[in-house]
Amino acid sequence: MKKWSESAPSRVPSLTVRELAGLLACPFEGDGERKIFGVSSLEKAREGDLVFLAQPKFRNLLEATRASAAIVPAGETFRGIPVIFSDNPHLTFVKAVDLFFKPYRLDPGIHPSALVSPSAVLGKNVAVGALAFIGDDVEIGEGSVIFPLVSIYPRVKIGEQTVLHSHVSIREDVKIGSRVIIHNGAVVGSDGFGYIQTGDGSHQKIPQKGTVVIEDDVEIGANTAVDRAALGETIIRKGAKIDNLVQVAHNVEVGENTILAGQTGLAGSVTIGKSVVVAGQVGVADHVNIGDRVIIAAQSGITKDIPPDSFVAGSPHLDIRDWRKVWVLLPQLHDFIKDVKKLRARVEELEKKQKK
Amino acid sequence: MKKWSESAPSRVPSLTVRELAGLLACPFEGDGERKIFGVSSLEKAREGDLVFLAQPKFRNLLEATRASAAIVPAGETFRGIPVIFSDNPHLTFVKAVDLFFKPYRLDPGIHPSALVSPSAVLGKNVAVGALAFIGDDVEIGEGSVIFPLVSIYPRVKIGEQTVLHSHVSIREDVKIGSRVIIHNGAVVGSDGFGYIQTGDGSHQKIPQKGTVVIEDDVEIGANTAVDRAALGETIIRKGAKIDNLVQVAHNVEVGENTILAGQTGLAGSVTIGKSVVVAGQVGVADHVNIGDRVIIAAQSGITKDIPPDSFVAGSPHLDIRDWRKVWVLLPQLHDFIKDVKKLRARVEELEKKQKK
């Protein structure tokens, strides 16, 4: 039956252990001609699968696995199946997965049902899916993939090899880099939430005339919202990774390689440094500045600036050590208050006796 | 004026109390020929409405109602209007509502503007709305309804009588059961959020090559996101109900008949048992296992496994009884610390006197 412009996921039919080790630039031991067809976890592997051993303590799983080859740490002595050696088995495994699995993408070309403005400029090998909308003066770089039903407002600039999934909205004038992935339903460039109260209690909207810049290698999760700046730019720096349902308000700057986990919210004008890890459901109050390499535990509420290399938790946040002390003690509060009552009784007793 | 393929909400013109009681398989007393045209609450009912009395303590509302008939608990003595008896008046009322009200659905047929791949296989009486996209090798079972502007990626399998509302995205290879309802903007099968840090601080994406399985009778709320597994499947078991804006990360398993309220987030590889109730804005940390019939209060943060039949609250969570003790005592902390200061003064006084 005739197919459309979608390609099936392309799978390498098989690789030998020797070929695999070569592609991964790692040494191996054992039968180099054994064929590998896919990847799996130690527990679920079947014949033909490649697995990896992250830590020596899981060696018993490796001994029991049905896999045909394994990536193992440099010093590992297990030889039950062919082994490929790596200083970072997990990372090497991820690279191996990439050899066997390509995520689903559209083939290049513009689907006849897509609406592409005549003034839009599309690079070589761009794919535009069915019923996608691309507005005036949009520019899309080579090899980018626009899935069905995406909406790109006028004057948006998109780099190369970027992927926008169905139901993504990119608002007017937004700039998006190369190798960016934006998942379904995410919105980039919606108006920031800014009002001034007028005399009668109603709210006058502050025009949101800025835009959003998404740098290269950023990933944005499903149904996440990144608001445009009131003036200037909301910026997501190179290599930042943002999970699903995250709120990024106007004029925020998210630093290079920073991670924002699911349902986290950053209020207006927050700045976050490089290589920060913000766990899920965290809230950061407006205008707060967070230093490089900070770690913020899940559900924290951040109302003050955080210096670089801190690890914080709680709402409002404390240093993680202080926070842990508090949360160990809180459940003991009841007993503790009882203890004080007893102590008071003893003091009363002492006072009585002393009076005598 | 000509209508499209949408049906108006079909309403039964009227039923007599006798017919109604028959359809509900309940006994009744009073005028069996009285006509009922709709349903309402006790307070807002008008002539022609059916209402229900959940508990005897609201009898005064029943006495004042303008409704034409009521479903009442088995022992109820009120006879001011015809009464239908039920051991579970609320459940019987819900079944009665179903007799008077059908939610809006599309009529069967494929809208000429929909883009359906020639390799897709659609069952009898499937409805596909305007501008919907259905990819290669998709299968949709009998009677399912795909609303306008839905996007279904290739190789998705959908059961019978399932409903996908506008702007739902179903990603490649996802499996969805029968009688599932997915509300507007929900995303099923977006990539899980998984990276490995490389030496230079950048994050290498871990391919998300698994998929999602949504079993029968599941409901998923508006703008909720369910990520595909890294390897294997993210699973939502039969009868689970998920509210709006919920985050379900990769490799999660949600048990049968479990309820996840709005804005709750489940991190990667969480497993939740059967008939669990998770209230709103709860966060569950990765790899946590939650037993059957657990209840989790709103805004809780769950970082450790929870045994079956527990009721927990707080972030990090405590048993509900311990949590309540803490939150009763916390506002007293200030006074309590003052008390200890006073006690210390008294001890000092005692010490002074003893020295003399």
Next chain:
Amino acid sequence: MKKWSESAPSRVPSLTVRELAGLLACPFEGDGERKIFGVSSLEKAREGDLVFLAQPKFRNLLEATRASAAIVPAGETFRGIPVIFSDNPHLTFVKAVDLFFKPYRLDPGIHPSALVSPSAVLGKNVAVGALAFIGDDVEIGEGSVIFPLVSIYPRVKIGEQTVLHSHVSIREDVKIGSRVIIHNGAVVGSDGFGYIQTGDGSHQKIPQKGTVVIEDDVEIGANTAVDRAALGETIIRKGAKIDNLVQVAHNVEVGENTILAGQTGLAGSVTIGKSVVVAGQVGVADHVNIGDRVIIAAQSGITKDIPPDSFVAGSPHLDIRDWRKVWVLLPQLHDFIKDVKKLRARVEELEKKQKK
């Protein structure tokens, strides 16, 4: 190159300080013929920009600005550049921004790829973008703008000058007022989350046969969800402003000019008064009533009614003053418990001596 039906953002080429002051109805001093081309912040202004000084304490920024004119408080003595006087410089500035900047809108007219039911009634100068879907019996008032890929279910009524951005879903029978703005991906009228447990542990869906009413001048953020009522109406009153990713459950009523910040969630049947400010990530439990002019701090959890004019924080919430006391004391809990131990030792010592 030919353009589509989108207009470029219309910008006034320039205004003199005199013209500007006239349009803003404010007095000015300095060179009235100086030309202003745009607006900016004090720090980022370039020649030709208008800026504003909110508070005298930022006068040093004003002295250093490269802007060509400034809006200043009534008493300000700075005369380095032409100044326009206002009792509320920020509000006057916002009005000035409106003179220089019009947000991107579609030109009136129906894009040929839009699917508009023949029974829909559209007012004068309505714009309907590419690939938008408008169902049977929908009514849209004069000057409203429906962006590409919007889905409007049957029987929806929309007022005048209302704007719906791409990927907005408006479900059947919803009523929306005039001058409403709904951002991308927002859903209005999805089913409320209501079930009754049946004997076998499964959940029977309670039909959600009500609807949603959005009054005039409301703004709704990206990917926010507003559920339809089970019976009756979910209501968002005139002038309320709702941020991104907010959850509004069935039968909620949000009062006039009330503000709901990002990721806040209101459970079923909550009522919120007028001019309330709910900060981000707040949760309000079902059936709670919140009075007029209440302020709720971020991440609060509201489980009980709140009287008018309160300011609360915490989960569960406390009066803000009590909450602050608790959060000042909590980090001291560890030291405090130590103190009590020492005190106990002293009491023991006293007891020993007394026995002698």
